Amino acid sequence: MKIAVFGIIPFADLIKEGFVKLGHEISNNNPDLIYANDPMGYQDAVFLKMQYPNTQLILNVLDIPWHFPNVENQIKAMIKRFFSKANNVTAISLKVKKDLGKFLNSNDYEKIKVIYNPIQDVNYDKKIKKNNSFLYVGRANDPIKRFNLVRESLSRIKDGDKNIKICGVEDPNFGNYLGHVSNERLNVLYNETKFLFLPSKSEGIGLSMIEAVICGTIPIVCSDNETAKEFLPKEFMCEPNSESIVKYIDKINKNYEDYRESALKLGKKYKEQFDKVNIAKNILSIKK
Numbered sequence: 001m002k003i004a005v006f007g008i009i010p011f012a013d014l015i016k017e018g019f020v021k022l023g024h025e026i027s028n029n030n031p032d033l034i035y036a037n038d039p040m041g042y043q044d045a046v047f048l049k050m051q052y053p054n055t056q057l058i059l060n061v062l063d064i065p066w067h068f069p070n071v072e073n074q075i076k077a078m079i080k081r082f083f084s085k086a087n088n089v090t091a092i093s094l095k096v097k098k099d100l101g102k103f104l105n106s107n108d109y110e111k112i113k114v115i116y117n118p119i120q121d122v123n124y125d126k127k128i129k130k131n132n133s134f135l136y137v138g139r140a141n142d143p144i145k146r147f148n149l150v151r152e153s154l155s156r157i158k159d160g161d162k163n164i165k166i167c168g169v170e171d172p173n174f175g176n177y178l179g180h181v182s183n184e185r186l187n188v189l190y191n192e193t194k195f196l197f198l199p200s201k202s203e204g205i206g207l208s209m210i211e212a213v214i215c216g217t218i219p220i221v222c223s224d225n226e227t228a229k230e231f232l233p234k235e236f237m238c239e240p241n242s243e244s245i246v247k248y249i250d251k252i253n254k255n256y257e258d259y260r261e262s263a264l265k266l267g268k269k270y271k272e273q274f275d276k277v278n279i280a281k282n283i284l285s286i287k288k
Helices: 011-021 039-051 071-085 094-100 106-111 147-154 183-192 207-214 226-231 242-254 256-273 276-284
Strands: 002-006 033-036 056-061 088-091 132-137 164-167 176-179 193-198 218-222
Touching (some): 088 094, 132 207, 147 193, 183 193, 193 207, 207 218, 207 226, 207 256, 218 242, 218 256
Parallel strands (some): 002 033, 132 164, 164 176, 193 218
16 A cells, blocks of 8 residues: 655654555555644645545644634634545544544544554663653743743752753753754663653643653653543642642652552553554554
8 A cells, every 4th residue: 555644753754664564655656545644744635635536635633732822713724724625534642632522513523533643662671770860851941841840840859950851852941951862862761760751731642751651760740631641540640830749759759669660561551552553553444
């Protein structure tokens, strides 16, 4: 089968790799399937669909950014402009599907399938010692990520600001900023770290918490993050304030190995569930 894939890196590339591992060809020349992983790829995907009208087109939704100004009108315009051209629409989590439901009739809502984004190639390595306290992965300067909670929480912990490593394209001018790191380096960072901060108010998924538990790292997430509730038990939740986060860290540290085993148990399930080949299989399972 020939498949065209559109969207932002790294997810579009990971999905392509999944299709190739299944024996399919990535091609924009008369494809059997067109898949756009996010709105950045919708226009190109719809243009290709116009060239090959009989090809199945799937449009995936990553998130509804409720904090953006005029977001409701933007989503309505996106639905009108692109969804009508698609054979299928998918969402990357139940939370995103529910958010889309506010703009769709019940029939169209029921047709939406949940297709997760694939994780990076991360693996648990028991030989790597947990010699780093805290890690943050992502856009630190995006207000919805609430990096201020990281600052406030670590200010309550002795040398907290000296014991966090931060990866991503945005420098928060705090802690040990590493910039963008390779997948191999990220895998080591997950394995060597005790706690991963993900205090966001909202996430489409929050893949860093999925990748963290695969490596036996305890996520720090907040109870008002609906997507986190979809993937993590209550024992890995705290309230969105620095006092609650510090108490949570103290609680976990008192019995860290047991919590780490719980994380690894979840990680085994998510390692398979979010694997790029299985994500590709899930996409292919969607029928016109």
